[in-house]
Amino acid sequence: MTKMKDNSKNSGINNRERHIISVLMENETGALSRVSGLFSQRGYNIESLTVAPTDDETLSRMTLVTTTTGGDASVEQIVKQLNKLIDVVKVMELSHYPHIEREIMFVKVAAPNMEVCASIKRIADIFRARVIDLKNKMYTLEVTGSPDKLDGFLETLTDNQVIEVVRSGAMGITRGNNSLRV
């Protein structure tokens, strides 16, 4: 889910801070709705949200990207409110630690002739995107990287008739010793 409804109370686009938060929660029915509900209820903004079970099947891990305008106090309040949810086991603000962040994207592009094909492949090479499907003169490309890189990739493709885009939303992990585990 990317670009969910913008519930932000504040409109100061310019001084928005981006935060990436990882949440470990009980793999229970409704746990996801508790988190998404919390965000809409309290007027927090969700940029993207991804969730899936972990190696421990009783736990789900969620990566949330949120933007705030209230500085440290607002993200601190978000983290506290997440922690307050009974199903939430641990919360970590990844932006506080050295971390790696990735997002995956599929892009379907029309390639009516050889010239366009070549151009698409050239751009794909630069961004290390792979062609994963070709049918009816439609290429499907897969690209992984930071959300910024994916944005950049899309921008270069605009002339090439982008038919469909799907993005996973960002997920992240800390580097080295700081780990989010139970």
Next chain:
Amino acid sequence: MKLTGAEIFIECLKAEKVDTIFGYPGGAVLFLYDELYKAEERGEIRHILARHEQGAVHGAEGYAKSTDKPGVCIVTSGPGATNAVTGIADAYMDSVPLVVISGQVPRSLIGNDSFQEIDIVGITRPCVKHNFLVTRIEDIAPTIRKAFHIATSGRPGPVVVDIPKDLTSGAEKIKFKYPKELTMRSYQPTVKGNKKQIKSALEMIAKAKKPVLYAGGGVVSSKASKELTELGQAFNFPVTTTLMGLGVYPATDKQFIGMLGMHGTFEANRTMHYSDLIIAVGARFDDRVTGDLNKFSPYAKVIHIDIDPASISKNVKAHNPIVGDVKEVLQALFGMMKEQNFTPDKSAYDAWWKEINEWQAVNCLHYDQDDSHIKAQFVVEKLSEITGGDAYVASDVGQHQMWAAQYYKFNQPNRWINSGGLGTMGFGLPAAMGIQLAHPDETVACITGDGSIQMCIQELGTCSQYRLPLNIINLNNGYLGMVRQWQEFFYEERYAMTYNQSLPDFVKLAEAYGHVGLRIEKPADVEGALKEAISDTKNLYFLDFVTEPQGNVYPMIPAQYGHNEMYLNKEDALNDPKLKK
């Protein structure tokens, strides 16, 4: 022996030592009610039949708030559950430990828009501490165990357990085992305060010249009234409380400077404004307390003690946050103070008290009672005198609530039971009912108004069924007074829909339900009527006091004003340059 789901439900309640359950039957809870019937026959659990599910939940709230036990409720699916939502939200806002069992349609029908089906877990999600939909018979007992644990520990709150009908039918039976130990990795409230933080709090107190103790409902929940009073008295702190905290410090003590906030006393709000150290204990800096945050206590450092980390630095930044159970933290703090032979700066405190005494001299709660119209303030003050500040007082929401808070001198915690956070009109009568059921031999008053009382008036039926000798004090001014007051000040006296036309004859109404009704129109008759009602411990008295029609609650801080910008009377409001008249 194997038990049905419904039998397991009863065994769970017994294991939790539930003696009273409030509720209303319906299709999805028929099996549960069948077992409740048997349990009542065996003398194990008493079921209180309200007249509306909202009344059942408020009843359970009154029961819980006046005791140290959680309130328990049972409602059916669909409308039964949605009717309970207001009560659940009320308990959420005021941190009342509550377990609400709702019936759900059979599992095979869930999701089909079946008769009386509603996703109550979804509906209540934003207004519960937690909720559960039970999907297997094996989960009934562990879920109810968790529900009671979550509702009563940490910052208390309501928990809803939704049980599909087929789980209770007896088609499936299992062995009952109630889990003794319960650990939840995702829920472990911090109880003990951090030692370093407590130590640094002590250092802050040592430096303070103008401290104030600001206590809230958390002190009631934590049963820390004794600790708070000791601390306040040992160091001569001025003490103010929130609406929810009334009674945690004796109102008749000379260090008590009254409630603070929108309708708090002049002295409490000035003290907050000019203080250099706020010691906030189990309070949450609600907007009705702080007024405009930008103008709030500009000179003060803040020590904030609360069990809920999310309440700290939410509205007002805490310079020293202490997460923990208020009682434990106060004990640790007081212990440390005694250990270090802590003595406050006496000359600074004397100067501080001198300032406070001057504010007190304004006598902001003064009013004149003439011979013609009964002042609501006068009724409450008389009630306080007659009951010695020891009655249980429930209230509804509006002007009467503020007058009750201002003029009833609460000397004990758990006596003042009102809806502070959600502000639920209709709370008072059913809550009073719950209090009386928990304390059959005590005096219980319900201070209400002609608007609020009509929102759950049907509970007069419950009161007659269980012979509850409540004292209903209806401060009847013919208006939705609090809204009318705002219209007078801020909407150029356009009284949109706030005049209560077609009020019922409350005396006849009370009589229709088998109670005693009295209409009191003269100030001279107030005391006699109150005494008659209170001394009669067999009958419910509905005292309909005809009060001054357009009386206002003073002092008042208009919304978004600062603590030093109060109206003390009508002239202040009329002369307010910010209001276009």
